[in-house]
Every structure is written in C-alpha cells, then in structure tokens.
Amino acid sequence: MDCSDGRRAPARAASWLVGALVAALTIGGCARTPPPAVHFFPAGRPLHLSDWQVVFREGDALALNRGVVPFDLNTPLFSDYAHKLRTVWMPPGTAARYSDSQTFDFPVGTVISKTFYYPRAGRGAAAVARTYDQSRDFAGSGLDLRNVRLIETRLLVRRERGWEALPYVWNAEQTDAELARTGDEMPLVLVGDDGTSEPFTYVVPNENQCAGCHVTNLKTRAIAPIGPKARHLNRDYAYPDGVQNELAYLVKVGYLTGLPPAAEVPRAAAWRDASQPVEARARAYLEINCGHCHNPTGPADTTALTFDVGTPPDRHLGVCKPPVAAGRGTGDHLFDIVPGHPEDSILPFRMASREPGVMMPEQGRGTEHREGLALIREWIAAMPGSCGS
C-alpha cells in the first residue's frame, strides 16, 4: 500500500480524530507528513485547486485526500469522450439526506469535484484517447498521471447561500489547476482505438455556462449538482477496500442518511450495458444528457420537449411533436421523433451535429458521441407507431 492509499482510508465511521490517527499510523513507513485536511472556503474563489486539498498532485498520481469519496454514475453525461473522476467530501459530522428522486440534500460545506481527463494517446500533449477503457487510468483510488492527461477539475461547493460552481484548468506541468472563471479552450486530437484521429477544441465552460446545465430550475435559478441522485448512484464501485454499492458505501462512511432497503431504491439503466433494455438505456442517456435543460422548469421549458425521468413516452418526449424554436436545427425534418424512423427524426440529427445553433446539447460537446447516437437511433428504430396525419 502506498502513502496516498493509506491516507485516503475511508475510515470515517466513529470519529475523525481516530480516523486520522489510524491513517497516520498506516503511513508510518512514509517519511512525508500527511497533507492538511480538505479546506472548505465558505466564501471567495481560491485561485488554485490545491487550495481546497480535495484532489492534488502527489508523485505520479492525482491523489484523493482523506474523507474524499469517489463515485460514478450509472449513465454519465457525455463530454467529448473525457473520462471523469467524481468525488464528494463533507465536513466531519455532517451527512447528506437521501431522496428518492431529487439530488440529495447536502450539508453546507460539501465539496463535489469532477476531474476531466483523458488517457494519453501518444507523445504529444494534445493526443488523447477516444476509449471507454479505464483500466490504465488509476493509481490506487487516484489517477495515474503517467497514463492520463488532466484537463480540468470542476468544483461544486455547497455554501450557506447555496451551491457555487468553480472551474479549474490544469497546467501543462500537471502540478496544479488554476481558477478559470471565464473558461478556457484547448485544441486536442482524439485518437480512436482503431487509430483514426479527430481534432477538436475542448471547451472549458465559464461560470455562467456551468449554470447552463446546473441550473435545472429557472424560477429559483439555483445551481445544483445533477449526478448525486439515488438512481444514478445505485451501482457498484471498486473501492480500495473492495467492490461495494455506492449508496451503501456513503452510508458506511457517514455521508448519507435515510437510505431505504435496497429493493426500494431506484436505479437508472447503464447506457452501455447491452443486457439492459434499449428503451431504459435510451431514457437514462437522454435524462442525463438532456434532462437538466429539457424538464418542465428548466431552461428548455420553452420547447415543450422534456427528457427528465418522469416524461411520459408521448409527444412530451418528442414523439411526432413539431419543433417550436429549432430554426435550422430541424435538419429539414418535421418532427422530433418519428417512430421507426431515426433518419426522419430531429433528435438524432441534432445529436449528430457539431455546429453551434444546430447541435444538442448546446454546450459541453465538440465531437459527435457515436455510441450514444447509435443507441438513440436504435431506440427510435424500434419504436412502434407512426405519426400518421
């Protein structure tokens, strides 16, 4: 066990003091002093990611501080094939409250991080891999920087007033990430498993663009996390101390209260799991990629098109629905979804586009998500019925 592994021991159960002591003992063999605990800033915008001490460079790894718990989602947002390391941390003695359908109610002081990175695909810094293979990404529960390139780490911080979004961009040396309130752009080349390559501009959102997805209710205009909901976290994760259900693990480390028996917890489909029904996978994909805007209170509430989990599978989901304000985004098609005919449907047309003004989602994507698009086409092709007249 190396130092970072020992430090990040999830032993948060009884008392933080004891936990820290145990951790310190575990790393007795290492000469270094353990780093300070996660630093929650109740206000302001620290200029460096390292100021927070949530994830940081240590040796050849991006390490997680103690008490920082990684998690994945059953079906994640597509972000130009970037891999993502998600973590959550809460102040000692606090926990999130479980909800069946909504984002958990997190305590003030919660820091959620999402690090976007790519497996490297060659010598140049810009060549990154288009792959779903994560087997070479990790060093312990952190990331192996010999194999991956860090792009950005976004923090969602629960302050007294509510959630705030802070984007940090990793420097070329990969030693730290700097605050980038106005976003950033970097040219990258996606290199596929088949050797083909595709240049694109990776766009780091500015703070307002963060809100473009994370404000899911236009009336409150409040920023909120999207992923940490029961149905997305109800899955297994390979923690250093073994594979466990993420929700059960959060309870175990004291980060979650009110978790009902497993049979009562909803579960979203894993979009790449071919053993699950196409419809469930497509709906899970559309929810996480589109539902933050396309819901009855979201920024796309002007479109009469919704993709949140509760949308009935009829015109509300786009079936035979004429577009409202799509402009040239229609691609010369008359309806959002024509059952049986993905080639006549607006939805896959906009997913296939990379052109602002046509493409959907509107931001967070500069490449086509081939596999996601294939799933949506498969779903529409199998859909019964017709629009008739």
Add this chain to the structure above:
Amino acid sequence: MRSLALIAACLAAAAGCSRQGPSQPAGLSAADAAFQKQLQEQFLDAQPGTVIEIPPGRHALDRVLTLRANGVTIRGAGADQSILSFRNEISGPEGILVYGSDFTIENLAIEDSKGDGLKINDGDHLTIRGVRVAWTGGPQTTNGAYGIYPVHSHHILIEDSSSWGASDAGIYVGQSTDVIVRRCHAEQNVAGIEIENTIHADVYDNVATGNTGGILVFNMPNLSQPGHSTRVFRNKVFRNNLGSFAAKGAAVASVPAGSGVVVNSNSKVEIFDNDIADNQTANLIISAYFSTNYYNKPGIDPHYDPYPRAIFIYDNRFSGGGDSPDGLELKTLKVAMFGLNGHFPDIVWDGYRDEQHLVNGLPPAEERICIRNGDAGVLNADGPHKYKNPSTDTMQFQCELPKLDAVELPGRT
C-alpha cells in the same frame, strides 16, 4: 499519410496550450481575447444596478455572453458603433443569453451568432432599445434562428431595433405577456416580426420589408400558453417576397414567400391603419394550423385550438400584391380564379373554421373574422377541400368586433 500529416499539424497547433495561463482562443486576436475575458468577467460579476458598457469598435468573440442577474443594463455607443461579432463562435449558440428581470440592453449590435442573436428567457420588465442584430452574409439557412428573442417573459418593450438575416424570425416574441414592439425594422429574415403564443401585444410603427413574411401572429401547439389579444397597426409591410430560406420543419417554413401580415391559429387579433403593399402571395393571410405541414394527432396537445378566432381587420391601406403566389397549389389557384395577369384579393383566408361551433352557419359573433376595410377583397381559398370551391364572397366577413385595449408598460409608454 494525409491523416498523419493532419495529426502532426494538430499537435503543432496544440503546442500553444502547453504553457501555463489561459490559452488564447484560436480564432481571436490577443486584443479580442483579452476583451472577451474582461467582458465575460463583467457578465459573471453583474449585480442589480450594474451597467456593462460596450465601447465603440468591432469586438470579435467566440463564446456566448450569458447573464444571470436581475437589474442589469448593457449599453453600447450605438447600433453602428459598438459591435459584438460572433462570426468565430465555437460555443454558444446565442450571441447574448439572458436569464434576468429588470433588464435593459441598448445601442449596440450583435452580428453573426451561430444561434439566436439575443435570447432572453424568463424575465420581467425587459427593454431592448436601439439593438441591431444582423447576419452579415445576407439571407442564409445557416444563419441563426432568431434575431431578438424574448421568451416566457413579461412587460417587454422592443423599440428602435432591427434584425437582418434571421433564418427563422427577426424579432420574435414567444410565450410572453404585455409586449410592445415599435419603430423596429426587419429585413431579409424569413419572418420579419413574429408574435407567438403571446398575450397582449402591440406591434406598431414598424417597417417589415424584404422578408419572406412581414409580420406574423401565430399560435403553436403544446406550449405553455395559447396567445391572444395582439394589435398590429401603423406598420409599413411591403415587398416581403424573399424566397424562404428556413429549414423544413422550422415553424416559419410553412409561410409562403410574399406574405405581408399572417395570422395563424391565433385569436383576438386586430389589424388596422397599416400600409401593406406588394406582397406577392397576399398582403394579409388568415389561416389555421391545418394549413401548416405539421398537423398530426399524436404530436399535438388535444386541447390546442388550431383555428383563428376573433380577427378584426379595418382601415388598412392595401396596394399591389397577390400577383405571384408562392407554391404550386396557390399559383394554380390564382391562375384558375384570376387569370395569368390577375392577382389574389388583399386578404386570403384558408377557409378552415371550427365547424362544431357554428351559429346559423357562421362562427359565434365574438369569434368571427370581421373586415371593415373599404373595397379590400377576400379570398376564401377552401383549404379544407383542397381548394376545390374557392370564393370571393365577402358577406360572412361583414361584421365588427370590440376593439382591444392598448398595452401599457408603466414608465415606458
């Protein structure tokens, strides 16, 4: 080999980002990049009372400017002085996107955004004054959809503004209440000015020319509210004969080129004291949703009302127009009824009406289409029967409706 060279070129280009600090966007000069960063920060930090000044000059940006605060003013030095150009936009798609109330934007131009020029969603008390939105390459399907686009908003004043080249509608107010659009200019758009699913709108003293359709008052299905009570008056609506360049399926793609004023599926619409001339399909069109290509049962809210009701047309000055309608069916109809050199009457009605609710063969008095416009003629195109029995009988339009109240925007009218 070519792909290898491409990778090498890309990697070389990417070397630019392998140093610390924010990278300079590829399409922007250093000065523009610095301007954009500073302007983005102003948008991020804006608070009630903030005035963001756009200095004179043409400023290139490559990313949407988003505002999420109430009580903010964005002010330039003039619609031909302070120009925000989004020609190189890579992330947007709008030019300026606003989620906020008590918002004013004035005296500036937004050019060549990939999507809408100015979009404001969910605001109250909005003022858009002296704003020019333009796609500088002329009418093209690849232009953004809407020029000036407040939606889901209340108490909106749009004045002394203009839109050029929108691939859907130039000035487009959607799903809103209490709206004034005045002294604006719309040219080279598919639709010049469009009021859609909006309650209480006054559209006056505008010029709409050189569009596919001049001024539209529409109700679309499935939306948050059906619109009603729009007054269109004292406008100049002429020579809107531009070939449509909307993508098929877009809401306005059903509008034939050469349409002056079009009412579709809306109700309580008053059209008076306008100068409407030389629109080659018809100077004024009244139609139902069935005349668009989009009607189908599963995709349309069963509560949607597809009929135009309570339309009152009076005292307009019509001239020319109707002489070269767009589309084979209308062309054939025109030639059959009025001859090669003839023309449609000034007003064309597609003939759809709610047959379930007729009183003595006519719609109830308060729901009729009424025309008091001198000798202006009307064509009932008989759309429900594929144009088989068109008629120019004006009897059923000889009626009046109570006049609508003016829209009041306290402090601004």
